[in-house]
Every structure is written in structure tokens, then in C-alpha cells.
Amino acid sequence: MKLPTKILENAVTEISKLPGIGKKTALRLSLYLLKKDLQFSKDISKAINDLKEKTTFCHVCHMICDEGKCYCQNESTSINRELLCVVEDTPDVLAIQNTNYYNGLFHVIGGLISPIDGIGPENLNIESLVKRIDKGEIKEIIFALSPTLDGDTTSFYISKKLSKYNLKITTISRGIPIGGEIEYADEITLGKSISSRINYNLEQ
Amino acid sequence: MKLPTKILENAVTEISKLPGIGKKTALRLSLYLLKKDLQFSKDISKAINDLKEKTTFCHVCHMICDEGKCYCQNESTSINRELLCVVEDTPDVLAIQNTNYYNGLFHVIGGLISPIDGIGPENLNIESLVKRIDKGEIKEIIFALSPTLDGDTTSFYISKKLSKYNLKITTISRGIPIGGEIEYADEITLGKSISSRINYNLEQ
Structure with missing residues (x-):
């Protein structure tokens, strides 16, 4: 041109x-x-x-924040401070916030462990996560990382690191997307959604 | 969001x-x-x-140009200075240049006459076009305006304005696009392409 x-x-x-x-x-x-x-x-x-x-990044949760005013430090909002969601990056925080299904804290680790790309645990905000848990306020930690090899590796690494704390550790559920058709689901997802089936609840 | x-x-x-x-x-x-x-x-x-x-605009052809260096004033290039193509706007110039089928001058009129939008001839670069033609160097003027009501109105207005000059006035051909299928062509285009049929030329 x-x-x-x-x-x-x-x-x-x-x-x-x-x-x-x-x-x-x-x-x-x-x-x-x-x-x-x-x-x-x-x-x-x-x-x-x-x-x-x-733009500044919060030194606690590593989210984008207005200077000195990160939501995670704002005691006046009605956040559930016992719940912490671990995500890869900022867009994930926004996506989860926009669901209106979550009202807890976040921790942005800034990537996933990926030996192929040369990203090790030391390149991620994992140490600061351990420090946060160490304070004892948080009761449950939710992994909201992508269900990929790197995501699973990262969840595994972090859960090992946190095993000494008395924490409930959960992960977001994986399965057939709402509105998705069974016929077109990939075999691994379908298999997992059968093996990790949940009790049917009329009120759900 | x-x-x-x-x-x-x-x-x-x-x-x-x-x-x-x-x-x-x-x-x-x-x-x-x-x-x-x-x-x-x-x-x-x-x-x-x-x-x-x-960015500066050439005061002669109204194209974007590097300051004081519009291609239309650069005598050293091998432009056919007897041929002038009238277009609506800059993207049209780029599109025509990129075909490599045209090697003449351009004149950007900056819009089309559109009574509905309140755009009259006085809002367009038509006076400066008449001035260019008045110098007598240009022998042929090509209308490359969109084949719409506004485009046709504009071509008609300009051709009237230039009727006193001894000019060959042409317009880009309209018809079925190359690669288009007759079956799917709209009736007006197909009708026009029959009524303005051209001699079949083996070398074309």
C-alpha cells in the first residue's frame, strides 16, 4: 500500500x-x-x-488502581474479605466482576507458569499471595485460571505453597458452557463434566 | 461494564x-x-x-501532502498531466493509485453534493477545480465518484460548470464487478451494464 x-x-x-x-x-x-x-x-x-x-498497580492485589485507592484496601465497601480469587490478569478480574456472582477479593498473579515460555513461579506475583494468606484473614481461595496445562500447573504449584495454611481451596467449575450443545462439546470437557458431576438441585 | x-x-x-x-x-x-x-x-x-x-493539504489538488511537496506539483515524476481524475475523498485516491491503472492527476472535491445533508457545491472544492481546468493544460477529466444519486448529481453539476472548456469528460465504467455473478447482480446494475455494453475485444 x-x-x-x-x-x-x-x-x-x-x-x-x-x-x-x-x-x-x-x-x-x-x-x-x-x-x-x-x-x-x-x-x-x-x-x-x-x-x-x-496508571498504578496495587502492591497488594496487583490490579490496576487509582493512586492510593485500590478497592481491595477500601474498608468501607461491602467486600467479603474472607474470599480471595486468584486470576491470571486484569481482564479476568473485570470479567468476573461483571458477572455479579462474586463479591470477594482478587489476586492478579500476572501470568501462568509456562516452562516453554521461560515463565517460572518467581516471575509471578505468588510470593505476595503467600504473604496475604499468611495474615490469616482469608478463609477460602478460589483458582480462576484457564483450564489449560499452564493453568493447571500454576494452580497445583500455588496449592502446594499454601498447603500449610488452614484454607479451603476451590477452583471454578469446568464443564459444558451454558447454552452449549452436548453434541458439539469436545470429548475432554464432556468426560470431565461427567466425572465431576454435581448433585441436581431444583433451585439451582 | x-x-x-x-x-x-x-x-x-x-x-x-x-x-x-x-x-x-x-x-x-x-x-x-x-x-x-x-x-x-x-x-x-x-x-x-x-x-x-x-498534516497539510495541497491547495491545488486538496490531497494530504508532505509540506510543500505535493506529488501534483512535482514536475520530475512521470505523471500524465493532461489527465485529471475527480474523486470524493483521499481514500479514493489511494484506492485508484493502488490499482496501477492510472497515472494522471487527481482532484479531491471533499464530499458530494447532498441537499439532504445540506452540502451544496460551495462546500466542495469545485471552484479550485474550475481554476485548474482554466489553465488549459488538462485535456481529459474523469469522474470517479460513487454511482449514487449524490455522486451523479455532483458529476452533473461539475460537467455543467466545465461545459465551456474544450474537454473530454469521461466517467469510470459501471457494471458487474469482476468475479461477480450475473445471477446475484442487482437489476439496476445489470440493466445499466447491458444498455452501456462495450465492444468485445479479444485483447481486453
Whole structure:
């Protein structure tokens, strides 16, 4: 794709570095920006800059937070402080919060143990998790990690680390997704959902 | 969608103002930016700022151009300076250039006459087009406007304006797209493609 100016070319190159945005989309966005007024571009570029420059991460739960105001330290909210959900990354926190089924604390470990990618337990926020549990306030820990080899390895490693504490350790249930059809479920999921079957409850 | 911080919320709001980008995509892009280093965000926000602040438009052809260096004024390139293609907007120029079938000048009129949207000839770069033709260098003018009511109105208006000049006036051909199937073509296109049939040429 030949572009008429270096500046446009630069914008297309930079924007197309974002995931899921190809050169054609980047060009469409660039030309859209050119049509809008200057303030429009300024607002977007400022928001992008601020995001990286001003965002802070909580040193307790490792979630994105407004400076000095992480929800996990806000005693006035009605969070169940005995429940802690371990997740891989921020989007998982948002996804779980948006279900409205969970009202406890979170701990973002920042990845999964993956020997192939050279990610070991020391690269993740596991030490700080152990410290949190050590305080004795938390009664139950829920693993909400992806049901993959890396996710299972990570859950296993953490549960070993926490075995000396008197904790209830659970994991989110795995099975056929709501609305999914049995016919099309993969064999492993279907097998697991039979072997880990649950009591049928009319009120569920 | 509840978001944990004002800064993230602001980034999602701003990014989702771009066309074709919803809140979910904006969140995905924001979290991606947070994972990358600071320079990555800085490069993108600078490119977006530069785009609007430093881009100049040629006062002759109204295309985006590097300052003082529009291709239409660059005498050293092998452009056919007797041929002028009238287009609605910049993407059309890029699309036509990328076909490699055209090697003439362009004139971006910046829209189409559309009484419904309150866009009249005075809002478009038509006066400057007449001035260009008035210099007498251009021998043929090609309308490459969308085959819609507004496009046809605009072509008609411009051709009237230019009727006093000794110009060959053409329009891009309309018909069944290459690879399109006759069965699925709309009736108007198919009718037009029959009524404006062309001589069959073995070398075509």
C-alpha cells in the first residue's frame, strides 16, 4: 500500500501495531482522525499516554488502581474479605466482576507458569499471595485460571505453597458452557463434566 | 461494564470513539497498551497527534501532502498531466493509485453534493477545480465518484460548470464487478451494464 505522506505512513504503522488492527483498518482510522477536529486527536493521544504514565498497580492485589485507592484496601465497601480469587490478569478480574456472582477479593498473579515460555513461579506475583494468606484473614481461595496445562500447573504449584495454611481451596467449575450443545462439546470437557458431576438441585 | 480506574475508563471512552471500535475492543487495546512499555504508547499517541497537527493539504489538488511537496506539483515524476481524475475523498485516491491503472492527476472535491445533508457545491472544492481546468493544460477529466444519486448529481453539476472548456469528460465504467455473478447482480446494475455494453475485444 503506497501512502502519500510520511506522517500518514507513520500513523498507519503505529496504529497497526495494536492487536487485531491491520494496515487497512489503521488507514481507515487515520483518515477518520484527519476528518475530525484537532481536539479529538489530542483527547485520544492524551488518554493513551495517561494510561501508561499515570496508571498504578496495587502492591497488594496487583490490579490496576487509582493512586492510593485500590478497592481491595477500601474498608468501607461491602467486600467479603474472607474470599480471595486468584486470576491470571486484569481482564479476568473485570470479567468476573461483571458477572455479579462474586463479591470477594482478587489476586492478579500476572501470568501462568509456562516452562516453554521461560515463565517460572518467581516471575509471578505468588510470593505476595503467600504473604496475604499468611495474615490469616482469608478463609477460602478460589483458582480462576484457564483450564489449560499452564493453568493447571500454576494452580497445583500455588496449592502446594499454601498447603500449610488452614484454607479451603476451590477452583471454578469446568464443564459444558451454558447454552452449549452436548453434541458439539469436545470429548475432554464432556468426560470431565461427567466425572465431576454435581448433585441436581431444583433451585439451582 | 464497570472499570476499576478513571484513567482506564477514560482511555476506553476515547478509543471507542473511533469508528468500528466498541467498548470491548477499546478495553482489549487499553490492556494491551498497559502491558507494553511506555515508549510503545508514546509512539502511538505522538503519531496520532502529528497526523492532525502536521498534516497539510495541497491547495491545488486538496490531497494530504508532505509540506510543500505535493506529488501534483512535482514536475520530475512521470505523471500524465493532461489527465485529471475527480474523486470524493483521499481514500479514493489511494484506492485508484493502488490499482496501477492510472497515472494522471487527481482532484479531491471533499464530499458530494447532498441537499439532504445540506452540502451544496460551495462546500466542495469545485471552484479550485474550475481554476485548474482554466489553465488549459488538462485535456481529459474523469469522474470517479460513487454511482449514487449524490455522486451523479455532483458529476452533473461539475460537467455543467466545465461545459465551456474544450474537454473530454469521461466517467469510470459501471457494471458487474469482476468475479461477480450475473445471477446475484442487482437489476439496476445489470440493466445499466447491458444498455452501456462495450465492444468485445479479444485483447481486453
